[in-house]
Each structure stands twice: as structure tokens, then as C-alpha cells.
Amino acid sequence: MQKLLEQSLDWVDARYPVKKVWDEHLAKYYAPKNFNFLYYFGSLALVILVIQIVSGIFLTMHYKPDANMAFASVEYIMRDVEWGWLIRYMHSTGASFFFIVVYMHMYRGLIYGSYRGPRELLWIVGMVIFVTLMAEAFMGYLLPWGNMSYWGAQVIISLFGAIPFIGDWLAEFIRGDFVIADATLNRFFALHVAALPLVLVGLVFAHLVALHKVGSNNPDGIEIKQNKGPDGIPVDGIPFHPYYTVKDIMATVFFLILFAAVMFFVPELGGWFLEHDNFMPANVLQTPPEIVPLWYFTPYYSILRATTTDMIYVLYGVTVAMAILTVISVKDIRAKGATVVVAAVVLVALNILQPKLWGVILMGSSLMVFFGLPWLDRSPVKSIRYRGWMFKTALTIFIVSFFVLGFLGTQPATGLNTRIAMVGTVLYFLFFLLMPWYTTFDKTKPLPERVTE
Amino acid sequence: MSDDGVNHTRRRLIGLTAGMGAVGGAFVAWPFLASWVPSARAKAAGAPVEINISKLEPGQMLSVEWRGQPAWILNRTPEMLDKLPGMVDLIVDPDSLESIQPDYAKNKTRSIKEQYLVLIGICTHLGCVPLTKLKPGLAEGMEADWRGGFFCPCHGSKFDLAGRVYKNVPAPTNLVVPPYHFATDTLIVVGVDPSMSIHGAEGAKNMNKKMKENLSGSKG
Amino acid sequence: MIKKIIIVLLLSVPALGLAAGNNLKLDSVDIDLSDKASLQRGARTFINYCLSCHSAGYMRYNRMGKDLGISDELVSGNLLFAADKIGDLMKAVMPAEDAKKAFGTVPPDLTLVTRSRGPEWFYTYMRSFYRDESSASGWNNVVFPDVAMPHVLYSWQGEQRAIFKEHEGRRVFDRFEVGSSGSMSEEVYTDTMRDLTNFMVYLGEPAKLVRYRIGTYVIIFLLIFLFVAYLLKKEFWKDVH
Incomplete structure (x- = not known):
């Protein structure tokens, strides 16, 4: 029996690199031994991806992407399909958990400097996954065809209308109609269930390839590959399998407990995971009293809404200040010149373009700045453990701004709320814009030779 | 790493975890597979159909839809019924031993009441709907020795006036008789066995008195 | 630290999206889906009264019967006014066009009303109709001002008048005054509406019974x-x- 098994494996291995892949990516992939709980979120993201794909496939078997039938088909799933409610809640809970997990995964990368060289591409692929995931979630949210689905999509797609000259045409092009309509639903359905999942799976594969090329970072932010034993194995590395497989199994089960708790007991989570207004069918004639995106979009939504005429003056100030700071700091005269030119262009653009468009630009930029992290960070160390007070302060301010913006995104845009959101937006961006300076001047602690417990 | 030979604790724990995982996996698979069974909507659409046969003259046939299939009700004339015993030599399974029908229709006429034949109008070969050729001989474009029955145009299967399949045709078994019963003398319900009838006295017995009070309150 | 922030944020907005409209305080209602008798009484009220004009178009009669422990015979015999078959969806008795003529708008489907507006809203709404001669129907509601719906159950509850007061320059609701009493005492009417609300919560999500x-x-x-x-x-x- 044992022999037959080995022979079959050899037969396959001669034709397909089973052992090689197994060794390279599991049994002989050496990961730092000092991972803490924040390192679970990568594996958990993979778990959620599988949950979403499987539950999603089964939902498409009963769902109807038709403006006249979509809402009813969701209720059909909730009532008439055997266990349909479970599959639907699995998918809706999974959507929110996906973002929780991905945000934690990004936070991990942020505090331990996982974006720094040689992991720039790993970080960039990850950011592309994040942006794709947002598109995936946005399109998926239209499918239940509830009133919030409808108006949320209406508002976000109208943003494209802010782009000069082609905006209105573009918004119409995306919708395939003059308002959100059946055509929009149909194409979003196609993108949500086929196109974007394919892209996501491909990107996740690329993310893993990049990770296994450069190796995992760790909470100390030192490279374990620089300290190898006589056998060529990093002294601080342990094989991913079995050590991290068993650890990840444990984490996954723990995670599933939280997941099940929400899915079975509070699937709406007080309106945070499933919004109350979305239990009314889409109504072209009646906008909900407050259009609130789901929680994972609210920080960006807040930035969008904070960008009023007043914000333009703030942006003048920020632009001028950043230009002065850059001109003082850079030595190269051409760089000084380029800075002045860029700042001048921005100032002119601030004068010409509408605040509405700047809202869109800022919202887009708030995601795009993440791509620049590997080059904005000038610190000699990667991990927060060896950084000084400046980075820690900046990070804290950033995290607080992120949460405040997220919270304000769920609240009515009153005068005071908008003011706070403006401050939050500026602080959010300053974390990135000032990073080259505070990471340069920050006092760092000496790095250890070996990873610490 | 202290792997001296086989580590039994490890083996046991691996087995246990794998077992838990397998059980968990099966639990998760269940709702997904179960979501494929006919939904409440499909069941509602496939609910029993009631057919009033008071206007169905002898020699006439009615076709109604039941679970998306044609259900036929044929009021056979005495002449038609007389022909049935004489068909035995031409028929594969004259006693309906191999075919699908409720026990109460497993008889010479394949029906509850001799006169009324209830059939699913789907050929047992590959699922076409057979043509109705009730009249014998050349009258309906069949051959001269045709004795009346059903003819499947797809592959030439022939059935007699009790839905029994002829020898030497592709269809393997007699046409299916669905569950049905007579709610009244002139009302056939297709889809419900006589024993399960909610019109019978059986159902009424189950009425819970308390429940009835809750439901039948005055209209204000 | 992050977790603490999340918890604080989650706790600070328990009922997102519900606060829409006026700032009227909604009454809390005791929802107990294990109380089958209450659900059955609620079902009776709903089907006998609400379903005349409103639909519950995502719900099937036989599903309700099964979940609430009502046999198919009883459902067919006592509750099946607007449908032929026990497996049918709960459509309104009154055709939509007629309703539009009568009320100026099609009465909304009520299957999910407690999910979109909340059980408290529904419970308070059903008890907040008052006489208002200036409105087309002769009725108004403090929870849903200028609602097109008349007080269908007024023969049960009787008539009440709403007393408003000035508050920071605005006219706000103060309290109800009993006009004429109906066939039910206030207590019985409140209980009846509690049963109805209980049923509506079930109606919004039948899976709640098992999940x-x-x-x-x-x-x-x-x-x-x-x-x-x-x-x-x-x-x-x-x-x-």
C-alpha cells in the first residue's frame, strides 16, 4: 500500500513538479519563527477568498441579475431556497470580514515595514489586490438591488461626471443608461461574478509568488536570509509546513468562530454589515435620507465629502508648505526647479478645477499614496519596534484619522462633521507626504542580530 | 527537532484534527448541496393540480401541466376498454411489473376507475411527448392494424390505450402513471395519493383546537 | 488599542440608518419568536387586516403555516383569502391599481418592513394614528407624518388626538389624548400590536427561527x-x- 502510493507519487512527479512545489512553498519555505498574531491575516484573507468564491458561486445559481427580479430573487434565496439564507449571510458577512482581514493585513505591513525593499513589488501587487477588491465589493453591493445599493451606485458613478469634458459621457458609458438601470446591474453582475474574481485570483497568485521570492518579513524587520547556518538554512527560519500550517489551522478555526458568531447571530450587525435601507427595493423616485456606503468605504467617502470650497484653501496651504519644505530639503537645483513647477501646476489646477473634481482626485489619491510607501519611507529600520517617537506619533495620528474619517462617513455631513473630516483628510495625507522627513530625522534603535521573541 | 522514529502524540493529533476538519467540511458541504433540491417556489409550482372532469366526454382527452410535465386524463369508452385484454401479445409488460405507477393503478386498466386513465405524457425512451392517436386504423395516419393509443414521433415508440409499450420499439417501459385521486366523482387531483388527501376525514382530525381559536377570531 | 477604538466606534452608533426623519422616541417592543401563540395571533391580524391592501409578496402561506405550527388545512380554511393555493405568495387582496386610486399611492409591500424600519418603528407607528381633519384620509400619524394610510384598526383602538407643543420654535409632538374608546381596551390593543409586530419580525426573516x-x-x-x-x-x- 505504502509502496503503491510512493510509486504513484513518483509517476506524477516525473510529469508534474509536485515535490518541488511542495518543498519550495511549504516544506522548505523558511519563514521567520517570530511571527505574531498579525501574521495570521494573510492566510485568513485566503480563507475568506475561498468562502466568498464558493458562497458566491452558489448564490449565482439562484440570483437573477434583472432590475425587475433581482430584489425578489434575493428574498427568494432567503426563504425559498433550502439553506439559502445561510449561503447569503455567508457571502454578506464574508464581504465585511474580507475587509477587516485585509485592513489588518495592511496594518501589519505598515507597522513592520513589510513594504520596504526588497518587497516593493509584493506591496504593490497587494495594493492592486486591495483596489480590485474595492471594485469587486462596490459592484457586488449593487446586486441585491436594494434602495441603498441603487443610490450608493448612483452617487459613486456620478463622481465620474466630475471629470472635465468626458465626465458625463463616461458616467453614462459605465451605467449603460442615463441612470443606474438594468444594463448597469447586468454588467456589474458579469464583472462581479466572473471578471474581477478571475483578476483577484490571478493577483493573489502573483502576490504569493512575489512573497516566496523575497521571503516573509517579520516583526523585527530584519532579513533572516542574511543569517544562514552551515546548512544554508536561515538560523531564524522554520519550515512553513508543518509549523505555520498547524498554527494557521488554529487561527482559521478561531477566526471561523468569530465569523459564525456574526453570521448566525447578528448578520446585519446593527446595520454595519447589511444596511437597513437595503431591505427596501431600489426606488428611482426616493433617495434614502442618508446615503451611507458600507463601513469599509466610509473613510474614502468622508474624504470625498470633506472636499468643499473651503478645502481648496487648505489644499493651497498644504501645497505651498510642501513645496517650500521640498525646495529647502533637496540639494539638486533641478529637483528644486521641478518642485516649483509641480507646485505651480497644482495651484493653478486648484484654481481652475471644481471642488467636486478635487474630491474625486483626493479620494483616488488616498488609495494611490499607499503605492508610494516603499519610496517615501527613508528610515534605516523597517519595524516599528526600532523606530523613534516621530514615526510612532505619525502612525497613531494616521490610524486615528482613518477611524474618525470612517466614522464620519456614516454620519450626516453637517458643518462640524465636515470640518473634522477636513482635518482628518489633511492628517491622513500628511502621514504620507511628510514621511520622507520624519523617517529621516527619527531616532532609531539599533537592530538585533537575530529575531527576538 | 526531536523526531526519533514515529511520534505517536503527533500522529494522533494530526488524525484528530484531520477528522474534525473532515466532519466540519461535510457540515459545510451539506447546505450547499441541499440548496440544489427543488425550492419552495418549485414545490409550490409543482403542487397538486385539480382537474374537473365533469365535461370530459367518453373518448375525449385532457392535458394539464403538473410539475412542468403534461398530465393526461383520458375518458375511455367501453370499446376502448374492451380492446385492452386483446393487446397482451403485442405488449412488453402487460401487467405493469416493470413500469412506474402507484400500487392502486397497477392493474389491468392501469387506473383507479376503469374508465379514467391518468398518465404522464412523457415517452419513457428519451422524454419526448407522444402524439395522441386514439382512433384505430388509418384514421390518424397510422397503419391499418393500429388499435389506438399513443405514438412517439421522436423514435417511433408505440403505446396502447393503457399507456403500455409495444414490443420492438425503443421505449423500455410503459408510460408513467402519476399519483392521483378522486376528490369527488368529477374532480381528479393529480399529485396526491388517495391516502394523503387533505380532503379526506384524516386531515380534519389533526386540527388543533387551540390553534383554531387563535386563527378564527372575529373580524373586529 | 485598535480593537478598543473599533469597539468604542461600534457601540457609539447602535442603530445606524434608523434615525432618519424626526427625532420621535420609538417605544421598545418585546420580540419573542419562540412564542408561537403570539405569532399565530399576529398572523391572524396581519392576514385579516393588513393583507387587504398590503402584500407580503416574498412569503408563502404554507411556509408560514409550517413555521408557526398551523396545519395546511387550517391555513387553507381560515387564512387563504387572496390566493388559490397554499404554496402561493401573500399578495394583497386589493389590486394595486384600485389601491392607487383609493390612496393615491400603492401600499408598500410589508414583508421586510421590520428589517428596513425596525420593529420599534412598526410597533410605535401602529399605535400613533390620530384624528386630523386636514388630511385626505382624516387620519395622520406622528411617526410617519402625512401618511396616506388611514387608521384601519380605529374600531379597535378608538380615536386619539395628538397634542403638540412649541419647542425651540418648532411644533413637536407632546402626547396623545383619548378621544373615543374602541372595542379594545388600551392594554388589549397594545398586546395585539405587540403580537402583530412579533409576527412582522418573523415575516421579515423566517430563518431567524432556526439560525x-x-x-x-x-x-x-x-x-x-x-x-x-x-x-x-x-x-x-x-x-x-
Whole structure:
């Protein structure tokens, strides 16, 4: 029996690199031994991806992407399909958990400097996954065809209308109609269930390839590959399998407990995971009293809404200040010149373009700045453990701004709320814009030779 | 790493975890597979159909839809019924031993009441709907020795006036008789066995008195 | 630290999206889906009265019967006014066009009303109609001002008048005054509306009857699994120094 098994494996291995892949990516992939709980979120993201794909496939078997039938088909799933409610809640809970997990995964990368060289591409692929995931979630949210689905999509797609000259045409092009309509639903359905999942799976594969090329970072932010034993194995590395497989199994089960708790007991989570207004069918004639995106979009939504005429003056100030700071700091005269030119262009653009468009630009930029992290960070160390007070302060301010913006995104845009959101937006961006300076001047602690417990 | 030979604790724990995982996996698979069974909507659409046969003259046939299939009700004339015993030599399974029908229709006429034949109008070969050729001989474009029955145009299967399949045709078994019963003398319900009838006295017995009070309150 | 922030944020906005409209305080209502008798009474009220004009178009009669412990015969005999078959969806008795003529608008489907507006809203709304000669129907509602719906159950509740007061320059609702009493005492009417609300919560999500129980089993299973997985992890990580 044992022999037959080995022979079959050899037969396959001669034709397909089973052992090689197994060794390279599991049994002989050496990961730092000092991972803490924040390192679970990568594996958990993979778990959620599988949950979403499987539950999603089964939902498409009963769902109807038709403006006249979509809402009813969701209720059909909730009532008439055997266990349909479970599959639907699995998918809706999974959507929110996906973002929780991905945000934690990004936070991990942020505090331990996982974006720094040689992991720039790993970080960039990850950011592309994040942006794709947002598109995936946005399109998926239209499918239940509830009133919030409808108006949320209406508002976000109208943003494209802010782009000069082609905006209105573009918004119409995306919708395939003059308002959100059946055509929009149909194409979003196609993108949500086929196109974007394919892209996501491909990107996740690329993310893993990049990770296994450069190796995992760790909470100390030192490279374990620089300290190898006589056998060529990093002294601080342990094989991913079995050590991290068993650890990840444990984490996954723990995670599933939280997941099940929400899915079975509070699937709406007080309106945070499933919004109350979305239990009314889409109504072209009646906008909900407050259009609130789901929680994972609210920080960006807040930035969008904070960008009023007043914000333009703030942006003048920020632009001028950043230009002065850059001109003082850079030595190269051409760089000084380029800075002045860029700042001048921005100032002119601030004068010409509408605040509405700047809202869109800022919202887009708030995601795009993440791509620049590997080059904005000038610190000699990667991990927060060896950084000084400046980075820690900046990070804290950033995290607080992120949460405040997220919270304000769920609240009515009153005068005071908008003011706070403006401050939050500026602080959010300053974390990135000032990073080259505070990471340069920050006092760092000496790095250890070996990873610490 | 202290792997001296086989580590039994490890083996046991691996087995246990794998077992838990397998059980968990099966639990998760269940709702997904179960979501494929006919939904409440499909069941509602496939609910029993009631057919009033008071206007169905002898020699006439009615076709109604039941679970998306044609259900036929044929009021056979005495002449038609007389022909049935004489068909035995031409028929594969004259006693309906191999075919699908409720026990109460497993008889010479394949029906509850001799006169009324209830059939699913789907050929047992590959699922076409057979043509109705009730009249014998050349009258309906069949051959001269045709004795009346059903003819499947797809592959030439022939059935007699009790839905029994002829020898030497592709269809393997007699046409299916669905569950049905007579709610009244002139009302056939297709889809419900006589024993399960909610019109019978059986159902009424189950009425819970308390429940009835809750439901039948005055209209204000 | 992050977790604390999340918890604080989550707790600070318990009822997002519900606060729409006026700032009227909604009455809390005791929802108990295990109280089958209450659900059955609520079903009777709903089907006899609400379903005349409103639909519950995502719900099937036989599903309701099965969940509430009402036999098919009883549903067919006592509750099936607007449909032919026990497996049909709960459509309104009054055709939509007629309703539009009568009320100026099609009465909304009520299947999900407690999910979109909340049980408290529904419970308070049903008890907040008052006489208003200036409105087309002769009725108004403090929870839903200028609603097109008349007070259908006024013969039960009787008539009440709404007393408004000035508050910071605005006219706000103060209290109700009893006009004429109906066939039910206030207590009985309140209980009847509680039963109705209870039923409406069930109607919004029939799966609620089972998901807590299944969830408990799932979590117990996962806790055992977690324990085993923890032992496995601990066993392997003995190696790592």
C-alpha cells in the first residue's frame, strides 16, 4: 500500500513538479519563527477568498441579475431556497470580514515595514489586490438591488461626471443608461461574478509568488536570509509546513468562530454589515435620507465629502508648505526647479478645477499614496519596534484619522462633521507626504542580530 | 527537532484534527448541496393540480401541466376498454411489473376507475411527448392494424390505450402513471395519493383546537 | 488599542440608518419568536387586516403555516383569502391599481418592513394614528407624518388626538389624548400590536427561527475543533526554540 502510493507519487512527479512545489512553498519555505498574531491575516484573507468564491458561486445559481427580479430573487434565496439564507449571510458577512482581514493585513505591513525593499513589488501587487477588491465589493453591493445599493451606485458613478469634458459621457458609458438601470446591474453582475474574481485570483497568485521570492518579513524587520547556518538554512527560519500550517489551522478555526458568531447571530450587525435601507427595493423616485456606503468605504467617502470650497484653501496651504519644505530639503537645483513647477501646476489646477473634481482626485489619491510607501519611507529600520517617537506619533495620528474619517462617513455631513473630516483628510495625507522627513530625522534603535521573541 | 522514529502524540493529533476538519467540511458541504433540491417556489409550482372532469366526454382527452410535465386524463369508452385484454401479445409488460405507477393503478386498466386513465405524457425512451392517436386504423395516419393509443414521433415508440409499450420499439417501459385521486366523482387531483388527501376525514382530525381559536377570531 | 477604538466606534452608533426623519422616541417592543401563540395571533391580524391592501409578496402561506405550527388545512380554511393555493405568495387582496386610486399611492409591500424600519418603528407607528381633519384620509400619524394610510384598526383602538407643543420654535409632538374608546381596551390593543409586530419580525426573516440554534451548534463544534487544533499546534511548536 505504502509502496503503491510512493510509486504513484513518483509517476506524477516525473510529469508534474509536485515535490518541488511542495518543498519550495511549504516544506522548505523558511519563514521567520517570530511571527505574531498579525501574521495570521494573510492566510485568513485566503480563507475568506475561498468562502466568498464558493458562497458566491452558489448564490449565482439562484440570483437573477434583472432590475425587475433581482430584489425578489434575493428574498427568494432567503426563504425559498433550502439553506439559502445561510449561503447569503455567508457571502454578506464574508464581504465585511474580507475587509477587516485585509485592513489588518495592511496594518501589519505598515507597522513592520513589510513594504520596504526588497518587497516593493509584493506591496504593490497587494495594493492592486486591495483596489480590485474595492471594485469587486462596490459592484457586488449593487446586486441585491436594494434602495441603498441603487443610490450608493448612483452617487459613486456620478463622481465620474466630475471629470472635465468626458465626465458625463463616461458616467453614462459605465451605467449603460442615463441612470443606474438594468444594463448597469447586468454588467456589474458579469464583472462581479466572473471578471474581477478571475483578476483577484490571478493577483493573489502573483502576490504569493512575489512573497516566496523575497521571503516573509517579520516583526523585527530584519532579513533572516542574511543569517544562514552551515546548512544554508536561515538560523531564524522554520519550515512553513508543518509549523505555520498547524498554527494557521488554529487561527482559521478561531477566526471561523468569530465569523459564525456574526453570521448566525447578528448578520446585519446593527446595520454595519447589511444596511437597513437595503431591505427596501431600489426606488428611482426616493433617495434614502442618508446615503451611507458600507463601513469599509466610509473613510474614502468622508474624504470625498470633506472636499468643499473651503478645502481648496487648505489644499493651497498644504501645497505651498510642501513645496517650500521640498525646495529647502533637496540639494539638486533641478529637483528644486521641478518642485516649483509641480507646485505651480497644482495651484493653478486648484484654481481652475471644481471642488467636486478635487474630491474625486483626493479620494483616488488616498488609495494611490499607499503605492508610494516603499519610496517615501527613508528610515534605516523597517519595524516599528526600532523606530523613534516621530514615526510612532505619525502612525497613531494616521490610524486615528482613518477611524474618525470612517466614522464620519456614516454620519450626516453637517458643518462640524465636515470640518473634522477636513482635518482628518489633511492628517491622513500628511502621514504620507511628510514621511520622507520624519523617517529621516527619527531616532532609531539599533537592530538585533537575530529575531527576538 | 526531536523526531526519533514515529511520534505517536503527533500522529494522533494530526488524525484528530484531520477528522474534525473532515466532519466540519461535510457540515459545510451539506447546505450547499441541499440548496440544489427543488425550492419552495418549485414545490409550490409543482403542487397538486385539480382537474374537473365533469365535461370530459367518453373518448375525449385532457392535458394539464403538473410539475412542468403534461398530465393526461383520458375518458375511455367501453370499446376502448374492451380492446385492452386483446393487446397482451403485442405488449412488453402487460401487467405493469416493470413500469412506474402507484400500487392502486397497477392493474389491468392501469387506473383507479376503469374508465379514467391518468398518465404522464412523457415517452419513457428519451422524454419526448407522444402524439395522441386514439382512433384505430388509418384514421390518424397510422397503419391499418393500429388499435389506438399513443405514438412517439421522436423514435417511433408505440403505446396502447393503457399507456403500455409495444414490443420492438425503443421505449423500455410503459408510460408513467402519476399519483392521483378522486376528490369527488368529477374532480381528479393529480399529485396526491388517495391516502394523503387533505380532503379526506384524516386531515380534519389533526386540527388543533387551540390553534383554531387563535386563527378564527372575529373580524373586529 | 485598535480593537478598543473599533469597539468604542461600534457601540457609539447602535442603530445606524434608523434615525432618519424626526427625532420621535420609538417605544421598545418585546420580540419573542419562540412564542408561537403570539405569532399565530399576529398572523391572524396581519392576514385579516393588513393583507387587504398590503402584500407580503416574498412569503408563502404554507411556509408560514409550517413555521408557526398551523396545519395546511387550517391555513387553507381560515387564512387563504387572496390566493388559490397554499404554496402561493401573500399578495394583497386589493389590486394595486384600485389601491392607487383609493390612496393615491400603492401600499408598500410589508414583508421586510421590520428589517428596513425596525420593529420599534412598526410597533410605535401602529399605535400613533390620530384624528386630523386636514388630511385626505382624516387620519395622520406622528411617526410617519402625512401618511396616506388611514387608521384601519380605529374600531379597535378608538380615536386619539395628538397634542403638540412649541419647542425651540418648532411644533413637536407632546402626547396623545383619548378621544373615543374602541372595542379594545388600551392594554388589549397594545398586546395585539405587540403580537402583530412579533409576527412582522418573523415575516421579515423566517430563518431567524432556526439560525440561533444552528449557530450555537456550529460554535460548539468549532470550539472543540479549536481545542484540538491548539493541541496540535502546541505539539509541533515544542520544536521551535
